[in-house]
Amino acid sequence: MARKNPKKGQLKILDEIKKQLILQAERWGRTDYYTPVRLEEMELGQCHKIISDLYMEKANIEYELATAGADTKAVAIKLEKLGLYIRKAQKVISKHERNLTKQLVKMIGDKAQTSKGLSYYQPKSLVSVFLNEN
Numbered sequence: 001m002a003r004k005n006p007k008k009g010q011l012k013i014l015d016e017i018k019k020q021l022i023l024q025a026e027r028w029g030r031t032d033y034y035t036p037v038r039l040e041e042m043e044l045g046q047c048h049k050i051i052s053d054l055y056m057e058k059a060n061i062e063y064e065l066a067t068a069g070a071d072t073k074a075v076a077i078k079l080e081k082l083g084l085y086i087r088k089a090q091k092v093i094s095k096h097e098r099n100l101t102k103q104l105v106k107m108i109g110d111k112a113q114t115s116k117g118l119s120y121y122q123p124k125s126l127v128s129v130f131l132n133e134n
Contacts, residue, residue, distance in 0.1 A: 037103050044096040051089040058082050 022034045061082060065075045 037100065037107065040096060040100045040103060044093065044100060047089065047093045047096055051086065051093065054082060054086050054089060058086065 018039065025031070025033050058079070061075060061079050065072060065079065
């Protein structure tokens, strides 16, 4: 019998790995290192790395599209798919930012201090460069 949703199995495996990581850290004496806030920060950091890689790939594809030797239809399809991946990554980042905000508000209690702290997690401006000879 085939699974209807393979993501559930993947999420169970990731949760089990996360539990084992926390357990090993506790055995090594780092009991408060992997807090829920710390884990959310780590996930958010990795999401930012992924989206920056996606933007770099977008810049490369745009350059490939600008060159005369590229197959424009195939490159345009790649660019469209990459745009979908970027939008999905942005949704995941906003989800992690909301989760982090909720956890920090719960810990700190003051929304002004929380928003100030969260300003450090906002992504830097990314620029996609399109070179064109005129």
